Amino acid sequence: MSKVTREQIQELLREYQLDHAGHISIEALGRKSARVRFRVGKKHLRPGDTVSGPTLMALADVAMYAALLGEIGLVPLAVTTNLNINFLRRPAQKDVIGEAKLLKVGKQLAVGEVALYSADDPEPVAHVTCTYSIPPTKSRVKC
Amino acid sequence: MSKVTREQIQELLREYQLDHAGHISIEALGRKSARVRFRVGKKHLRPGDTVSGPTLMALADVAMYAALLGEIGLVPLAVTTNLNINFLRRPAQKDVIGEAKLLKVGKQLAVGEVALYSADDPEPVAHVTCTYSIPPTKSRVKC
Amino acid sequence: MSKVTREQIQELLREYQLDHAGHISIEALGRKSARVRFRVGKKHLRPGDTVSGPTLMALADVAMYAALLGEIGLVPLAVTTNLNINFLRRPAQKDVIGEAKLLKVGKQLAVGEVALYSADDPEPVAHVTCTYSIPPTKSRVKC
Amino acid sequence: MSKVTREQIQELLREYQLDHAGHISIEALGRKSARVRFRVGKKHLRPGDTVSGPTLMALADVAMYAALLGEIGLVPLAVTTNLNINFLRRPAQKDVIGEAKLLKVGKQLAVGEVALYSADDPEPVAHVTCTYSIPPTKSRVKC
Numbered sequence: 407m408s409k410v411t412r413e414q415i416q417e418l419l420r421e422y423q424l425d426h427a428g429h430i431s432i433e434a435l436g437r438k439s440a441r442v443r444f445r446v447g448k449k450h451l452r453p454g455d456t457v458s459g460p461t462l463m464a465l466a467d468v469a470m471y472a473a474l475l476g477e478i479g480l481v482p483l484a485v486t487t488n489l490n491i492n493f494l495r496r497p498a499q500k501d502v503i504g505e506a507k508l509l510k511v512g513k514q515l516a517v518g519e520v521a522l523y524s525a526d527d528p529e530p531v532a533h534v535t536c537t538y539s540i541p542p543t544k545s546r547v548k549c
Numbered sequence: 550m551s552k553v554t555r556e557q558i559q560e561l562l563r564e565y566q567l568d569h570a571g572h573i574s575i576e577a578l579g580r581k582s583a584r585v586r587f588r589v590g591k592k593h594l595r596p597g598d599t600v601s602g603p604t605l606m607a608l609a610d611v612a613m614y615a616a617l618l619g620e621i622g623l624v625p626l627a628v629t630t631n632l633n634i635n636f637l638r639r640p641a642q643k644d645v646i647g648e649a650k651l652l653k654v655g656k657q658l659a660v661g662e663v664a665l666y667s668a669d670d671p672e673p674v675a676h677v678t679c680t681y682s683i684p685p686t687k688s689r690v691k692c
Numbered sequence: 693m694s695k696v697t698r699e700q701i702q703e704l705l706r707e708y709q710l711d712h713a714g715h716i717s718i719e720a721l722g723r724k725s726a727r728v729r730f731r732v733g734k735k736h737l738r739p740g741d742t743v744s745g746p747t748l749m750a751l752a753d754v755a756m757y758a759a760l761l762g763e764i765g766l767v768p769l770a771v772t773t774n775l776n777i778n779f780l781r782r783p784a785q786k787d788v789i790g791e792a793k794l795l796k797v798g799k800q801l802a803v804g805e806v807a808l809y810s811a812d813d814p815e816p817v818a819h820v821t822c823t824y825s826i827p828p829t830k831s832r833v834k835c
Numbered sequence: 836m837s838k839v840t841r842e843q844i845q846e847l848l849r850e851y852q853l854d855h856a857g858h859i860s861i862e863a864l865g866r867k868s869a870r871v872r873f874r875v876g877k878k879h880l881r882p883g884d885t886v887s888g889p890t891l892m893a894l895a896d897v898a899m900y901a902a903l904l905g906e907i908g909l910v911p912l913a914v915t916t917n918l919n920i921n922f923l924r925r926p927a928q929k930d931v932i933g934e935a936k937l938l939k940v941g942k943q944l945a946v947g948e949v950a951l952y953s954a955d956d957p958e959p960v961a962h963v964t965c966t967y968s969i970p971p972t973k974s975r976v977k978c
Contacts, residue, residue, distance in 0.1 A: 422595060426603075452565060459610055459629055460569075464603040486602055487944060488917050488966060490633040490776045492803045492821060494796040509819050510780040514943050514968065515916060517778045519805070519819065533795050533805065535778055535821060537917060537966075539943065630801060631774050631823060633919045635946045635964060637939040652962050653923040657800050657825065658773060660921045662948070662962065676938050676948065678921060678964060680774060680823075682800065708881060712889075738851060745915055746855075746893040753888060772888055776919040 408435040408476035415472050418480065426464055432472050438508035440473035443525075445501050455499040457524075457531075462502065463491055466520040466534035469504030474516050474538055477508060483541040484516075490535050497531040498524040514540055551578040551619035558615050561623065569607055575615050581651035583616035586668075588644050598642040600667075600674075605645065606634055609663040609677035612647030617659050617681055620651060626684040627659075633678050640674040641667040657683055694721040694762035701758050704766065712750055718758050724794035726758035729811075731787050741785035743810075743817075748788065749777055752806040752820035755790035760802050760824055763794060767826065770802075775822040783817040784810040800826055837864040837905035844901050847909065855893055861901050867937040867947075869901035872954075874930050884928040886953075886960075891931065892920055895949040895963035898933030903945050903967055906937060912970040913945075919964050926960040927953040943969055 412432040420427045426444070434441040442465060444450075450461040467486055474484060503525055508518040520534040555575040563570045569587070577584040585608060587593075593604040610629055617627060646668055651661040658680055665675040698718040706713045712730070720727040728751060730736075736747040753772055760770060789811055794804040801823055808818040841861040849856045855873070863870040871894060873879075879890040896915055903913060932954055937947040944966055951961040 459632070460603045460607040463606050463632075464601075467602060486636055488633070488635050489602070489606075490631070490821065490919060492631050492795070492823065493629055494803060509778070509816055517780060517819070517916075530795055533803070533821060535776065535819060537778065630803075633776060633964065635938070635966065637946060652921070652959055660773075660923060660962070673938055676946070676964065678919065678962060680921065745896060745918070746889045749892050749918075750889040772922055774919070774921050775888070775892075776917070778917050779915055 409479040410435070410475050414480060415475055418475070419468065430465070430468055433503075435472065435476040438473060438477055438511070440469055440476060440506045442469040442472055442504045442506070443501055444504070446499065451499060454496070457497040457499070457502055459493065462493070462497070462522055462532050463489065463534070465502055465504045466491065466506075466522060466532070467536065469506035469520045470518045470534075470536050470538065473506040473508050473518060474511070477511050478516075478540065481540065484538045486536055487515075487539045488537040492533045493531070494533060495529060495531045498527065501525040502531070516540060552622040553578070553618050557623060558618055561618070562611065573608070573611055576646075578615065578619040581616060581620055581654070583612055583619060583649045585612040585615055585647045585649070586644055587647070589642065594642060597639070600640040600642070600645055602636065605636070605640070605665055605675050606632065606677070608645055608647045609634065609649075609665060609675070610679065612649035612663045613661045613677075613679050613681065616649040616651050616661060617654070620654050621659075621683065624683065627681045629679055630658075630682045631680040635676045636674070637676060638672060638674045641670065644668040645674070659683060695765040696721070696761050700766060701761055704761070705754065716751070716754055719789075721758065721762040724759060724763055724797070726755055726762060726792045728755040728758055728790045728792070729787055730790070732785065737785060740782070743783040743785070743788055745779065748779075748783070748808055748818050749775065749820070751788055751790045752777065752792075752808060752818070753822065755792035755806045756804045756820075756822050756824065759792040759794050759804060760797070763797050764802075764826065769827040770824045773801075773823045773825045775820060777818055777820045779818050781815060781817045784813065787811040788817070802826060838908040839864070839904050843909060844904055847904070848897065859894070859897055862932075864901065864905040867902060867906055867940070869898055869905060869935045871898040871901055871933045871935070872930055873933070875928065880928060883925070886926040886928070886931055888922065891922070891926070891951055891961050892918065892963070894931055894933045895920065895935075895951060895961070896965065898935035898949045899947045899963075899965050899967065902935040902937050902947055903940070906940050907945075907969065910969065913967045915965055916944075916968045917966040921962045922960070923962060924958060924960045927956065930954040931960070945969060
């Protein structure tokens with residue numbers, strides 16, 4: 407069972423992701439995993455009607471964060487420390503789906519990977535690994 | 550001497566970076582290097598008045614692209630294939646400066662690094678390495 | 693069907709991996725995938741009887757290479773251009789298994805990921821993504 | 836002033852780097868920086884008389900570790916959590932030099948970059964960024 411609901415994460419994103427929150431929905435929370443959709447609008451496109459790199463990175467970051475919150479509960483101070491993205495294929499002018507999977511959840515660090523897909527297309531458009539730093543329990547209690 | 554002017558890159562960005570173009574200025578083009586400024590606005594901030602991760606990644610990508618165009622000329626089809634970012638410090642609510650340096654410019658691939666700074670602060674807020682795929686000369690001629 | 697046999701890759705490794713070839717076996721070649729075992733010896737250990745980082749990186753590199761050769765055939769000139777590794781858990785003093793999966797095989801670049809496990813342990817000890825540059829067909833013919 | 840001497844690090848490496856210790860020398864320790872030489876032997880080469888990838892990664896890891904120990908003192912439990920390497924040029928059959936520079940030394944994490952050069956060649960053969968996890972002070976005292 408996830409320690410948070412999709413609605414709680416959605417609510418946290420509204421506070422955090424000022425720019426994109428309206429475009430992102432948490433579609434599923436699983437065991438150490440999450441599926442997140444980015445509803446692509448005109449401003450997320452590039453010439454050739456492809457989705458911009460920063461949009462993909464923003465989605466990957468949120469998908470990892472959602473998977474992490476599902477595992478450790480609402481910890482607003484967790485921060486991304488490293489993100490590595492490989493761009494694989496030109497995304498179509500469609501929504502993008504991020505499938506995040508946690509590889510490790512330690513006391514200080516969580517590591518995961520995210521595969522990004524154009525909606526209804528089985529081949530990934532990008533692959534991301536990222537690391538989150540988890541604040542010590544004491545500071546968490548303060549939150 | 551750079552093969553392009555700052556104005557030419559700025560013009561190309563306007564076509565490409567639909568979302569951020571108005572916030573980015575190419576401040577300097579050097580030998581295999583570029584300095585780019587991101588004028589941070591309200592929508593680029595996160596709670597605590599820090600600059601968002603996707604904003605930093607977008608800036609790094611543009612700074613590398615500018616350094617590359619300065620070296621190989623206007624090649625619109627070059628695409629980022631890999632970007633790795635380490636977030637080092639919380640950026641201040643200030644403009645962010647990206648200092649890009651090319652490490653290699655091959656026939657197929659260019660690799661560079663970008664150090665990102667809050668304006669007037671000597672300690673980097675993030676460090677990026679990224680790889681660009683350069684299209685074969687034949688397709689370049691077509692552009 | 694794989695374009696090469698496990699024996700052919702094993703033979704190529706003997707020529708290439710002067711140092712480790714005797715410790716590596718290609719256990720399986722699948723569709724865009726490979727499973728490779730590193731028989732850990734005394735010289736691959738660190739204090740605390742854990743396996744050294746360079747050993748894990750060497751295994752990941754070979755596993756990706758095996759998966760790639762299975763897909764494109766024997767192409768000796770392919771070279772690693774980028775490797776990103778996240779160390780997740782302390783490996784046990786046991787053989788290490790690398791499960792490689794290709795994410796993209798393009799004309800110039802191939803990208804894949806490799807999960808590394810201590811033998812008989814379901815939790816990964818490390819996760820790797822890496823990129824190979826594939827030589828143009830003309831140079832391939834020469835090989 | 837560095838918190839440790841080159842000899843102390845060299846001593847620690849002998850305990851740790853069972854395989855390569857005899858090939859590595861700490862040439863300089865500076866403010867948040869270190870220069871390390873790998874004396875390349877036959878077993879570190881690949882066909883074409885180039886230096887193997889795992890050798891370069893091992894050197895980068897040691898160079899970062901030396902720079903870190905120079906900054907925080909002898910902390911044997913620090914472990915690499917992430918390493919990202921871009922291979923830029925074919926190294927010559929020569930010693931390889933690693934120039935490490937720390938980008939951040941926090942309480943939990945240290946991040947740095949390492950440029951690798953063939954001896955007497957100004958163009959880098961590879962570029963590495965890596966992250967070290969620093970154990971909490973309590974465990975450090977125990978060491």
